[in-house]
Amino acid sequence: MSAHLALTQLVPFAAEELDKNKVTPGVLGFVVFAVLALAVWALMKSMNRHMNRISFEQPADPAEAGAAGEKAGKASAAS
Template structure:
């Protein structure tokens, strides 16, 4: 812990008495993990909102089957 900054060292000295069984080898996500998770959650929310907006603009109506069927039947006739 020699390379820790003064503020991190001061924070550790205040937090260590609060934790009765402080394990230096235990890895916890901490504030940085929460910030990264929150940013990812906001990004997913934004992407879902954008996807819903784009899906609302899609035209799901199919072309008329009679017109497509007539063109297919004309192509199926052969004069040979």
């Protein structure tokens, strides 16, 4: 609760020194942006690692492979 009281006492002090013609995000804005950038970088690295583990080639279904082999065998025998 003391942090809340300290914050309420600092806000009017900071508001008095605020120049309305020059408002910048300041150090806090930079820190927030840097943390978000690091989080996105970490997520992208993790996603890349997970995507590299995935095999996109589907194994042949034995039933379909057998049916295709029979059709090819009958076609070559008929020739």
